Amino acid sequence: IPKDKLLVTVFHEDDEAYKLWKKIAGLSESKIIKIDTSDNFWSMGDTGPCGPCSEIFYDHGDHVEGGPPGSANEDGDRFVEIWNLVFMQYEQLSEKERINLPNPSIDTGMGLERMTAVLNSTHSNFDIDIFQSLINKISEVIQKTPGDDIASYRVISDHLRAVSFSIADGQLPSNTGAGYVIRRILRRAIRYGFTFLDQKKPFIHLLVEIISTQI
Secondary structure, eight states: OOGGGEEEEEETTOHHHHHHIIIIIOOOGGGEEEEOSGGGEEESSSSEEEEEEEEEEEEOOTTSOOOOTTSTTTTSSSEEEEEEEEEEEEEEOSSSOEEEEEEEEEEEEEOHHHHHHHHTTOSOGGGSHHHHHHHHHHHHHHTOOOSTTHHHHHHHHHHHHHHHHHHHTTOOOOSSHHHHHHHHHHHHHHHHHHHHSOOOSOOGGGGHHHHHTTO
């Protein structure tokens, strides 16, 4: 990934992260944006572990509407977050009391689909090879080419991936809690096929195999 397409954000009080981005990554000051909102400070609630964040953004180019993080036009699609780091170094005891954690750590995570979109030179997650292979499989199974109803193919693809991953992790559909969430997601995928793609017979199960090859 070209370095000139990347920029990062840091919490405005986190001078250590600011200096490390300059030293390790060689980013110029114009590419390191200080954010003074909770967007760059993570906490699990009113109390508990917390710490400043640093996020990596990819610039899709000036042909896409949107401004850099922290700007008035930050909600546009030009600058997309692809990676997040949380420096878990404090424990919030109360609204006014915070202490250092005895064993600080870094919680880091990459957005797989967003990174793939960058590597595939596309702006939409649904245009990446991961989703396109599944959309093509849906088209093959129901014997219908996507047109104005492409949104239904995308919903089914997205929901089926979520359900498949959750079940693979051990969370089965049920009537309560997280299991009910999985059940509702699966039901919505089926409804889109039934209502918008005119599929009156079960077909969702025929798509699972191609997802298993992507895991």
